[in-house]
Amino acid sequence: MTTTSHRTTLTPEQLEAFGAEMDAIRQRVIADLGTDDADYIRGIVKAQRRFEIAGRALFYLPPAWPLAVAALSVSKILDNMEIGHNVMHGQYDWMGDPGLSSKMYEWDNVCPSEQWKYSHNYIHHTFTNILGKDRDIGYGVLRMDEDQEWKPYYLGNPLYAFLLMVFFEWGVLMHDLEIERIVAGERTWADTKHLHKGMLRKVRNQTLKDYVLFPALTGPLFVPTVVGNVTANLVRNVWAFGIIFCGHFPAGVSTFSEEETENESRGHWYYRQLLGSANITGGKLFHIMTGNLSFQIEHHLFPDLPARRYPQIAAEVRGICERYGLGYNTGPLARQLGSVARKICRFALPDRKKSHDPSPVAQLRPAA
Amino acid sequence: MSLTQSLLRSPAVAALTSPHGVDRYLEIMNPMWAVHDVRARVIGIHPETDEVTTLTLRPTSTWHGFRAGQFVQVGVEVDGARRTRCFSISSSEVGDPDTLTITVRAHDDGLVSAYLAHRARLGLVLHLSHAEGTFTLPETLPQRLLMISGGSGITPVMSMVRTLVDREYAGRITFLHYSRFPGSTIFGRELEELAGRENIDLAVVHTRAGGERFTAARLEQVAPDFADIDTFVCGPAGLVENVQRVFGDNDRLRVEYFKTSTITADPDNAHGSVRFARSGRAAENTGGTLLEQAEALGLRPEYGCRMGICFSCTSRKTEGTVRNVITGAESGLPDEDIQICVSQPMGDCAVDL
Numbered sequence: 001m002t003t004t005s006h007r008t009t010l011t012p013e014q015l016e017a018f019g020a021e022m023d024a025i026r027q028r029v030i031a032d033l034g035t036d037d038a039d040y041i042r043g044i045v046k047a048q049r050r051f052e053i054a055g056r057a058l059f060y061l062p063p064a065w066p067l068a069v070a071a072l073s074v075s076k077i078l079d080n081m082e083i084g085h086n087v088m089h090g091q092y093d094w095m096g097d098p099g100l101s102s103k104m105y106e107w108d109n110v111c112p113s114e115q116w117k118y119s120h121n122y123i124h125h126t127f128t129n130i131l132g133k134d135r136d137i138g139y140g141v142l143r144m145d146e147d148q149e150w151k152p153y154y155l156g157n158p159l160y161a162f163l164l165m166v167f168f169e170w171g172v173l174m175h176d177l178e179i180e181r182i183v184a185g186e187r188t189w190a191d192t193k194h195l196h197k198g199m200l201r202k203v204r205n206q207t208l209k210d211y212v213l214f215p216a217l218t219g220p221l222f223v224p225t226v227v228g229n230v231t232a233n234l235v236r237n238v239w240a241f242g243i244i245f246c247g248h249f250p251a252g253v254s255t256f257s258e259e260e261t262e263n264e265s266r267g268h269w270y271y272r273q274l275l276g277s278a279n280i281t282g283g284k285l286f287h288i289m290t291g292n293l294s295f296q297i298e299h300h301l302f303p304d305l306p307a308r309r310y311p312q313i314a315a316e317v318r319g320i321c322e323r324y325g326l327g328y329n330t331g332p333l334a335r336q337l338g339s340v341a342r343k344i345c346r347f348a349l350p351d352r353k354k355s356h357d358p359s360p361v362a363q364l365r366p367a368a
Numbered sequence: 369m370s371l372t373q374s375l376l377r378s379p380a381v382a383a384l385t386s387p388h389g390v391d392r393y394l395e396i397m398n399p400m401w402a403v404h405d406v407r408a409r410v411i412g413i414h415p416e417t418d419e420v421t422t423l424t425l426r427p428t429s430t431w432h433g434f435r436a437g438q439f440v441q442v443g444v445e446v447d448g449a450r451r452t453r454c455f456s457i458s459s460s461e462v463g464d465p466d467t468l469t470i471t472v473r474a475h476d477d478g479l480v481s482a483y484l485a486h487r488a489r490l491g492l493v494l495h496l497s498h499a500e501g502t503f504t505l506p507e508t509l510p511q512r513l514l515m516i517s518g519g520s521g522i523t524p525v526m527s528m529v530r531t532l533v534d535r536e537y538a539g540r541i542t543f544l545h546y547s548r549f550p551g552s553t554i555f556g557r558e559l560e561e562l563a564g565r566e567n568i569d570l571a572v573v574h575t576r577a578g579g580e581r582f583t584a585a586r587l588e589q590v591a592p593d594f595a596d597i598d599t600f601v602c603g604p605a606g607l608v609e610n611v612q613r614v615f616g617d618n619d620r621l622r623v624e625y626f627k628t629s630t631i632t633a634d635p636d637n638a639h640g641s642v643r644f645a646r647s648g649r650a651a652e653n654t655g656g657t658l659l660e661q662a663e664a665l666g667l668r669p670e671y672g673c674r675m676g677i678c679f680s681c682t683s684r685k686t687e688g689t690v691r692n693v694i695t696g697a698e699s700g701l702p703d704e705d706i707q708i709c710v711s712q713p714m715g716d717c718a719v720d721l
Contacts, residue, residue: 027666038448046396053393094668096443096450096680099392101670106387205386213384 007254007275008325012265019267021320026302029309037306038095044082044288045100051075055232059218059225072232074289077239079108081291082307088117091306110206111173112198119176125303129248129255129276136248137255139164139171140180143347145255150350157348168237173199239289243280246336247296249343250278252329273300274321278329279314280336287311297328373429376403399493402428406496410488411467416554420520421485422458422471427496434468434499436461436531437524437600437624441673442470443495446483450495452672452680453480456523456602456624457499460530471554473520503600503624505531510598511539514591516582516611518546518603522554524624525602529562542569542591546607548576582607584614595620625675625694640715645686647721657693658683658708662721669708669721676710683708688717 010018055072058064084107086092092100099105106113119135127133131147138144142161143154164171176195181187210233215225254275261272280286280294287294295310298317302310321328331339375381381390394401400409405428412424434440434457443452459469474485505513505528513532517525522545532541543562547553553572563570571590573579580586587594595618601611602624615621638655649665659681662669672680676694682705689700690711698714699706708719 030666030668033448035448038445045392049388049393049396093670094449096452096670096672099388103670108387202387205383208383209386213380217384 008327010267010271010324010326012267014324015265015267015271017267018320018324018326019265019270022270022301022317023266025313025316026305029302029305029313033094033306037092037308038097040308041083041087041092041095041100041306044078048075048078048083051078056214059214059221059228062221062224065224065228069228069231069235072228073235073239076108076232076236077289080236080240081243081293082288083107083291084109084113085120085291085293086307088113089121090304093304106202108206109172110169110199110203111175112202114198115176115195116172121303125300127261128273128300129253130258130261130272131255132258135175135178139175140178141171142344144249144343146347146351147255147257148347150347155348157344161344165238165241166234168241169233173203242333242337243290243293245340246280246333247277247293250329250331250336250339251343252327253278270301271326273297274326274328276300278331278336280333281330282333284311286333297330370429373403400428402430404430406430406498408468408494408496410490410492410494412469413488413490416471417552417556419485419552420471420473420554421488422469423484423488424459424467424469425494425496426467431496432498433465434461435504436527437504438499438501438527439503439524439624440468440470440499441497442480442484443672444480444483444488444492446479451480451483452495453478454673454675455484456527458523458526460527460534462531462534471520471523471526473554501624503602503622504528506598509537509539512593512597513539513541514594514597514599515541515543516545516587516599516601516603516607517543518582518607519548520554521601521603521607521624522547523602525600526555526558528600529568533562533565538567540567540569542597543571544582544586544590545570545572546575546579546582546603547572549574550577582610587611587614598622600624638713640688640713640717642713642716643687643718644721645718653713653715653717655712658685658690658706658711658713658717658719661713662708662719667721671709674709676707679707681707681709684720685711686718686720689714690717 051071052075055068055070055075058068058071061068084105087100087105088102088107090102093102102117107116124134124136129137131137131145138148141164143150143157177192178187182189182192210229211226214229215222218225254272256272256276261268264272274297277296277300279297280290282290282294292307292310293299295307295314298310298314299307301317318328376390376394385393389404391402391405394403395405399407408425408427408431410423411426414422414424416422437456439454439456441452441454443450445451455470455472457468458471459467470484472481472484474482503524509532515525515529525543525545529541529543545553545559550556553559553574559570559572562568569590573586575581591597595615597620599611599615599621601608601621605625608623608625612621612623638653640653641650642653642658642661643650644662644665644667647665647667649667651661651665654661654664656664659669659671659674669683670680674681676692685704685706687702689698690706691698691714693710693712708721
């Protein structure tokens, strides 16, 4: 398997020591949580609400339409990424604020938070990059790994990826239905019944707000407002898709088999999270707009630490990886996106014999 | 309710502000604007003793008011985290409906009480629950009332007595209060004034200045016919238990604790181990509450009042028997939702945390 061939392997003792170093970082950050973290997330929430109000209001001024769309797009991106995704991970539960509690937060997205927390926090973050278990590998639609058997269906890989990008929030909504397993006859429609009510309610609330009520409130400007709201949702979809695909799919990121992760130690879990994730380099504003998912490695190591802490600990994590000879996959957005796009296209086709991976070690940036 | 309030509460506004709700937008403009949440601004600070402070609060327009003797959950942010505790309201229910007071003693280990008693400043905004609790005066006032309080347990009792005075209650009030020293008596000056009223028999006992702790004999002395009088007692567990013993199962007695844990942790008697399934942490049972044991293992479960009132800490117990430290009731049902702040494991126990 090429996915494992160029991976540094550690002895159980090394894994334990590596895990202990990660645990120590985690404990140190948890002990230090306080007013700065609270002020930070409240500041982001405040900014998001203001962008939203500004966006909704600017639709009344036809010449300001592009500004309105921009403000609303920023609002939705902040809401879904730096706030929603992170709050639902429980990163701010220690604050005891019902408005920032993982149990109560609902995001500006058609997927109900309850269902997202199951498929994302539990399935994806626990079984990260384990083929057959982590449904985020290709989302049941795409072929993103050579160990997924090729079928003629996958010739459409680039098309499916494009559609998933455009309709990303709807893809996220339908993720839990596991439609590919229904098609394969492994699951029945009746098995998804418990999801329907929550989905319908959330879809109704989101579409009513964005595509009926706010447009209606702008009266004669109904059509430009609807188009603006569709555009803002589209911008958020494309952005979130891009950032999220850069998190696990750039070349060099490892996948794992169920056998090798049976009875996994805590150290090996950290090791798998590290090798199964990739970062994106960029400036401070860029990181905020990605919800700090540009620090996907740190996020997967410590999913419940407030995301503003990831940039603070990244150098230390990378230094530890270097000591253990473990790869730390990072690069600028364009390079990571290009790598993902190449993978989407390459896996549309059957594997060439004996040459599984056309760009192996070169893309795996050593930690240095 | 004003027109603005009605409008902001309408289903249309709820749909427009979905999924966050209108209060999440109002609060960024002004923390005192709300249509569902209850908050209050500190508008007066009055020290009662070295350790006790009365705060006058002006709640948001969402506040429903209170009945004398009730308590509120007060949330305050300390180091970025909201901490919530219950405090009895000390003001009269008659008078300005837009204010209330709470009277807080700074406990040594009480983060919230110490903050409110010593660090609260004018203008501070607190999170509030609606008034709760059934420790209140009967709808139809009887001819006699007996009040027994200890330490800061005087606060709900004082709210009742102030209300009775404001309502010009014509019946007789017997009021027995225990405090440690004359200087540590909360509302000391006001109590002196109350003693001067012809329908109030007041006795203040200073237990660290020669006064005797509560006894049945003392009760017989101040109210020989106590068994026929509606009686309210609030104070430390020791006082409350002594009064309960004298009254037996007489339902004229109403009780309010202001401290939890009538059953304290006994490490010598604790056995078995406690496991927190989701985090994979486990340890020997120390005899403390599940919340304390979880925190000792570095977990940070959600909690509020830490006294079994607010249900913020409710978690799923998957195995084992627990005892409620307030009621002493034991329960061994599997997959049961319990309040971990008042549940003590009796042997092996597993909780989904």
